[in-house]
Amino acid sequence: MSTESMIVLRGRCVVPGRSEGQALVTRDRISGWGGIDSRTGTIVETRHELRGVSFAGKVLVFPGAKGSSGWSNAFHLTRVFGVAPAAMLFNEMTTKIALGAVVTRAPAMTDFDRDPLGCIENGDWITVDADRGVVEIHKTLRPA
Amino acid sequence: MQLTDDERAMADGRDGPAVQRAMDLLQRYGRALGAERLVATNNIVASVSATTPFMRDFARRKGGMDAVFSEFSLDSADVVTIPKIRAFTTHTQLGFVPDEPERMGVDEATVQFYRQGEAFITGLGVQATNTCTPYQVGNLPTRGEHCAWMESSAVIYCNSVLGARTNTEGRESVGAAMLTGRIPYWGYHLDANRRGTHHVVLETTVESTSDWGLLGYWIGDQVQERVPVVEGVKCIPNLARLKHFGAAASSSGGVEMAHLVGITPEAPNLEAAFGGNRPIETLRFGAAEHRATWEKINATGKDTQVDYVMLGCPHYTMEQLWEAARLIEGRKVNADCELWIFTARAIKSIADQNGTTKILEDAGAHLMTDSCSAMSRAVPKGTRVAAFDSAKQAHYLPAILGLQAWYGGVDECIDAACTGRWQGRFA
Numbered sequence: 001m002s003t004e005s006m007i008v009l010r011g012r013c014v015v016p017g018r019s020e021g022q023a024l025v026t027r028d029r030i031s032g033w034g035g036i037d038s039r040t041g042t043i044v045e046t047r048h049e050l051r052g053v054s055f056a057g058k059v060l061v062f063p064g065a066k067g068s069s070g071w072s073n074a075f076h077l078t079r080v081f082g083v084a085p086a087a088m089l090f091n092e093m094t095t096k097i098a099l100g101a102v103v104t105r106a107p108a109m110t111d112f113d114r115d116p117l118g119c120i121e122n123g124d125w126i127t128v129d130a131d132r133g134v135v136e137i138h139k140t141l142r143p144a
Numbered sequence: 145m146q147l148t149d150d151e152r153a154m155a156d157g158r159d160g161p162a163v164q165r166a167m168d169l170l171q172r173y174g175r176a177l178g179a180e181r182l183v184a185t186n187n188i189v190a191s192v193s194a195t196t197p198f199m200r201d202f203a204r205r206k207g208g209m210d211a212v213f214s215e216f217s218l219d220s221a222d223v224v225t226i227p228k229i230r231a232f233t234t235h236t237q238l239g240f241v242p243d244e245p246e247r248m249g250v251d252e253a254t255v256q257f258y259r260q261g262e263a264f265i266t267g268l269g270v271q272a273t274n275t276c277t278p279y280q281v282g283n284l285p286t287r288g289e290h291c292a293w294m295e296s297s298a299v300i301y302c303n304s305v306l307g308a309r310t311n312t313e314g315r316e317s318v319g320a321a322m323l324t325g326r327i328p329y330w331g332y333h334l335d336a337n338r339r340g341t342h343h344v345v346l347e348t349t350v351e352s353t354s355d356w357g358l359l360g361y362w363i364g365d366q367v368q369e370r371v372p373v374v375e376g377v378k379c380i381p382n383l384a385r386l387k388h389f390g391a392a393a394s395s396s397g398g399v400e401m402a403h404l405v406g407i408t409p410e411a412p413n414l415e416a417a418f419g420g421n422r423p424i425e426t427l428r429f430g431a432a433e434h435r436a437t438w439e440k441i442n443a444t445g446k447d448t449q450v451d452y453v454m455l456g457c458p459h460y461t462m463e464q465l466w467e468a469a470r471l472i473e474g475r476k477v478n479a480d481c482e483l484w485i486f487t488a489r490a491i492k493s494i495a496d497q498n499g500t501t502k503i504l505e506d507a508g509a510h511l512m513t514d515s516c517s518a519m520s521r522a523v524p525k526g527t528r529v530a531a532f533d534s535a536k537q538a539h540y541l542p543a544i545l546g547l548q549a550w551y552g553g554v555d556e557c558i559d560a561a562c563t564g565r566w567q568g569r570f571a
Contacts, residue, residue, distance in 0.1 A: 014176045034544060046543045066369075066398050069294040070191075072314030076216065080202075094369065094398070095311040095331060098176040102169070103219045103316050108176070 007137040010113045011089075013130040014098065017107035020127040021086035023120045023137075024058035026050045029092075032100060033070025041083030056083035059126040061116050064092030071096040076103040087128040089116045089135060109135060145174045146181040154324055162227055165220040166320035170328065173317055179328035186325055187285050187308070188233040189278050189293035190318035192217055192265045193258065195239035195250075200257040209264040217319025226268060229322040234273040234283040235265070236295045237459070240520040241512045247484075248515075248522045270322070274514040275488035277387065277459045279306065282490070287409050292318050292327040296400070297391035297458045297536065303401040305386050307409035309333045312400055332401055338410060339419035340373035340403050342366070347430035351379040353388050354553040357535040359429060360389035362437040364397030366427050373403040373417040380407060384461050391458050392535035438551070438570045441535055444542040445550040445566065449480070452527040452547075453561040455554060456486030457516050457534035464554070465495050465511075469503040471558045477508030478564035482524040489513045509561070517541060531560045531568070 028049050030036070035045040041056035056078070065071050078084040088101050088108040101108035107130040116135070120126065125138040147155060155167040170182060194203065194212050203212050207223045214220040238258075240248040245255050266272050273281050276295050279302070285291050287307035293299050299312045311331040313321070321327045331337055344366075350359050363372050372393075381389065381404075393399040403411035411417035455468060465487060477483045485504060487495070492513050495501045504511050517523050518540045523530060531550040532538045538551040550560070552568030560566050 012178070015172075034540060067296075069296055069299070069312045069314055072316055073191075073216065076219070076316065080215070093177065095177065095313060095317070095328075099173050099314045099317050102172045102176050103314075105219075 005139050007119055007139070009116060009119070009135040009137065010133055011109040011135065012111040013133055014108035014110055015101050015106065016131050018127075018129045018131065019086045019107050020125065021057055021059045023061055023122060023124040023126050024050070024053065024055050025061040025117065025120055025122050027063060027117055029063050029066040031067035032065065032072065032074035032096065033068040035067055036074055036078070038074050038077035039081050039083070041078050041081075041085070054083065055085045057086050059087045059089065059128060060085040061089045061120045063117065064090050065094055065097040065100060069096070072099040072103050075100040079104050087126070087130075089120070089128070091115065091117070109133065145171055145179060151182060151326060160227060161224040162214075162218065163323050165214070165218045165224055166323040169219050169316060169320045170324065170326055174328040174330070177328050177330045179330040181329050182326040183290045183329035183333055184325055185290045185292050185321060185327050186231045187283065187289060187291040188231050188318050188322045189236055189283065189291070189295060189298055190233050190270065190322060191236045191294055191315050192270055192319065193235065193238050194261045195254065195258050197254060200254065203257070209261055212261070213319065217315055219316045227323070229269045231322050231325040233269070233318075233322045234271045234278045234281075236274070236298070237276045237516060237519050238274050238514045240522065241515045244512055247510070247512075248520050273488060273490065275459045276516075277488060280459065280461060280491065281488045290327070290333055292321040294318055296394035296398070297387070299400050300390035300394045300402065301387060303332050303338070304390065304403065304408050335419070338401055339371065339421045340417045341370040341421060341424050342372045343423040343426040344372045344374045345426060345428050346374065346376035347428050348434050349378060350429075352553055353385050354533065354551075355434070356381055356385040356389040357392045357533070357551070358434060358437045358441065360392030361396045361441055361535040361539070362429060362433055363402070364393040364395060364399050367397055367399060369398035369400065370424070371401045371403070372399065373405060373411065373414065373423070375405045375414060377404050377407060382463070384464050387458050387461070388534065395536040395539045435570055441538050441551045444548045445529070446548055447529050448566045450529050450531050450550065450560045450564060450566050451481060452524050452530040453481065453483045453557050454486070454517050454530060454532055454537060455483070455557060457518065457532070457537045460485060460487040460491070462491055462494060465491065465500050465504070468554060468558065469500045471555055472507040472509065472562070473503050475507055475562045477561050481561050481564045483509040483558075483561040484517070485509055485511045486516045487511065487513060518544060521545060523547065529566070531557050531566055533557050
């Protein structure tokens with residue numbers, strides 16, 4: 001009883017590769033060291049809107065990185081522990097996030113033609129083809 | 145990305161597999177940033193150490209310290225033998241104080257593993273300075289020098305105060321940089337990105353180290369990771385004040401570069417600091433902002449009975465140790481409180497010779513090196529309420545360890561340590 005609609009975003013490849021998963025969206029920047037638990041892929045920062053939520057296997061959609069220079073190492077460890085996000089989509093390019101995305105080795109993109117925070121919602125099914133620079137957002141619309 | 149002939153040869157394996165893996169990572173990282181090329185660097189501040197049981201098990205299972213370096217400093221899919229480093233490298237602070245396992249709450253096996261790792265990395269040529277303030281102990285880059293530094297409080301000091309050039313690097317990029325002498329030419333390596341974006345006008349006196357910490361904390365909150373230009377500084381800040389300012393601004397926000405008009409090298413005047421940029425916003429730091437920031441940083445402080453006082457974030461300067469010794473000489477740390485002070489190894493050795501260490505320890509303080517409470521997550525057992533002269537610690541420790549934090553000047557902190565009560569006030 002549900003229908004599906006799809007939105008396509010185009011952006012720049014940060015880390016090549018293809019993957020898919022459920023969207024996990026936040027408007028808060030994410031801290032690496034001191035902000036996530038690398039063993040579980042859970043956000044632990046005290047005042048973060050996703051505190052207690054795990055990004056393992058999700059397509060993480062967020063504005064960008066903040067905090068310590070330990071950002072890349074904290075995300076690197078999520079890969080080693082098998083709890084990395086399936087892909088990362090973000091807006092603000094910094095050295096922290098570029099290096100963090102590279103060593104997490106999950107497909108990553110930025111510089112979109114539309115703000116992903118404006119058109120992706122939690123639970124949307126997202127396919128990321130960073131090699132081609134294309135993100136497909138599959139929305140499941142329930143009848144009113 | 146454009147590579148020089150030398151870089152191409154490194155990428156093709158001329159200098160062995162570890163250097164090849166390092167070039168592979170630098171190219172992946174540079175492409176991710178959108179950098180057009182790399183830049184030569186001979187000045188690295190890096191964290192290479194392994195201080196956790198996880199790292200110890202990883203080393204045991206995967207092939208020793210070469211395996212730890214291959215994975216966590218080069219992002220290499222295979223284990224390669226790590227050769228001696230090519231670029232001058234000093235080490236950042238550690239995850240604990242190796243000389244103080246009991247106070248740090250770590251076991252002897254963890255210390256043994258750390259020592260084994262330290263022998264490995266110093267064998268590669270890394271200088272075991274083990275400090276967040278490399279500029280205090282012999283790593284003092286020249287204006288314009290291209291660097292690759294970790295540690296946010298050191299990065300802002302390097303860019304702003306020294307006029308050297310670095311982005312906030314991470315463990316893997318500095319690992320690659322120390323083997324190749326290269327880092328992506330992006331961000332704060334380029335003139336255009338070093339110019340001011342926000343105009344900050346001081347309308348109140350900013351003089352003490354505590355004032356500078358509050359100003360930094362407020363600015364970071366206001367501008368996040370942009371470049372503030374501060375006008376109206378009346379009292380020229382010393383090393384300690386600039387250090388506390390930068391550490392605060394890079395904790396509440398992500399400031400990597402700030403200009404103080406008439407003081408820092410790329411801000412001889414307002415026009416030069418903006419370099420043609422039109423300020424996005426003009427912000428005013430007056431008495432009301434000053435007080436509101438003091439109240440915000442003290443927001444978790446409720447109980448005036450203080451269990452723990454920590455000084456030395458970022459690592460204390462020689463002058464700050466001398467000042468602390470003058471304040472505490474002839475007094476005693478209260479039986480219900482502990483006072484821990486952190487500095488760099490090199491500075492402690494002078495304090496030892498000078499008698500400063502003895503004055504502090506006779507009063508009941510503990511002078512330690514290499515780490516701090518935020519990095520080690522170590523505080524005296526049972527600590528509920530702590531006091532700091534560092535906005536950075538007061539920012540992080542309530543979140544990391546769930547304790548109450550008071551923030552004030554070193555005099556208020558030492559009074560708290562000796563009386564066991566917080567009596568700090570907004571002055």
